[in-house]
Amino acid sequence: MSDELTSEQVEAITYAYMDVKAANKLMDEEENWGNRIQAEAELYEATLQTKVDLEKAFPFLIEEV
Numbered sequence: 001m002s003d004e005l006t007s008e009q010v011e012a013i014t015y016a017y018m019d020v021k022a023a024n025k026l027m028d029e030e031e032n033w034g035n036r037i038q039a040e041a042e043l044y045e046a047t048l049q050t051k052v053d054l055e056k057a058f059p060f061l062i063e064e065v
Contacts, residue, residue: 012057015050022046 005013022043026036055062 006057008053009057012050012053015046016054019043019047019050 026039026043
């Protein structure tokens with residue numbers, strides 16, 4: 001694998017990191033963290049898109065082990 005990442009790969013990693021931070025905040029906050037159902041729905045959509053982006057940027061992720 002190359003030592004340098006493409007802009008597509010950097011973007012995919014950046015969004016994945018943002019999703020991880022959001023998931024962590026959702027799980028770490030008290031029960032009254034705004035509209036929890038809405039937050040969970042938004043996080044679901046974000047992580048679904050990030051999964052697609054990561055698989056596109058790093059095809060080895062979807063290869064069978």
